[in-house]
Amino acid sequence: MRNGFRLATVSVLAGMGVLALAGTAAAHVEVSADKKQAGASDVTLTFAGEAESTTAGIKSERVVLPEGIAPEAVTLVKAPAGWTFTRTDDGFTVGGKALKVGTDAEWKVKVAKLPDGETRLSFKTLETYGDGKISRWIEIQEEGEEEPENPAPLITLQPGPKPSATTSAAASAPASAPASAATDSPAPVVQNQLTSEDSGGSSTWWIWVLIAALVVAGGTVFLARRRRG
Structure with missing residues (x-):
């Protein structure tokens, strides 16, 4: 009887110890x-x-x-x-x-x-x-x-959520060229054309002067001959 009581007491105490440890671990x-x-x-x-x-x-x-x-x-x-x-x-x-x-x-x-x-x-x-x-x-x-x-x-x-395909494509697409760059690029060509025309016109001015001088000289000779006649 005594041995049985002791064993039961030990078992209860051991069980309480296990529960106490489990309670601490569960916190x-x-x-x-x-x-x-x-x-x-x-x-x-x-x-x-x-x-x-x-x-x-x-x-x-x-x-x-x-x-x-x-x-x-x-x-x-x-x-x-x-x-x-x-x-x-x-x-x-x-x-x-x-x-x-x-x-x-x-x-x-x-x-x-x-x-x-x-x-x-x-x-x-x-x-x-x-x-x-x-x-x-x-x-x-x-x-x-x-x-x-x-x-x-x-x-x-x-x-x-993963980014959508359209969002990814938009993010990876190269940026378009600025509008100002597209409109400004022809300007040098136009300027060169204007410059070449101006320079060509200014290089022929002496021809017109020579023609005018010949016309004036011819008129002078014609009038002189009429007076003599």
């Missing part, structure tokens, strides 16, 4: 998006930080943004009562008075635009408790591999 910070496409605009991200401490409440959440999202492109939508939103060099922080022990932290932010061509976005998060303890959810979850011990919040997206 995460998670994120979801209301739009599931890469490159989407005005996307609301909802974060949920699970409380894992039995002695202190969550005091703040510091989020590091993935490449392609600037802190200036993020605005606060909702946070726990009394918490404030502060931008950092690489992301933002929401925090304030520590929540009650065991209370999960939930907050929402709006992103102006998600990066184009990125279908996996990780948001490294540092979760700080009122007693100073920090849970670091910063390990990147690689596609096709097992989840790490302290995974960073991750959203998976659908690829964005």
Whole structure:
């Protein structure tokens, strides 16, 4: 009887230990998006930080943004009562008075635009408790591999729309020549024609002078002969 009781007690304690470890491992910070496409605009991200401490409440959440999202492109939508939103060099922080022990932290932010061509976005998060303890959810979850011990919040997206054929053709077509270039090009030819005509006319002026002189001389001789006769 005693041996059976001891075995049962050990089994119960072992089971409780397994459950405790599973509960600790299950605590995460998670994120979801209301739009599931890469490159989407005005996307609301909802974060949920699970409380894992039995002695202190969550005091703040510091989020590091993935490449392609600037802190200036993020605005606060909702946070726990009394918490404030502060931008950092690489992301933002929401925090304030520590929540009650065991209370999960939930907050929402709006992103102006998600990066184009990125279908996996990780948001490294540092979760700080009122007693100073920090849970670091910063390990990147690689596609096709097992989840790490302290995974960073991750959203998976659908690829964005591909550019249409007409758009691609328009982008690759060479630029047409400026209208001014087409209209200006004949000008030198016209100018050359005008110049050659002017120069040709000015080179024959002496012929007309000679003819006039001969006419005048002939008239003079004719009049002189009539007077003599």
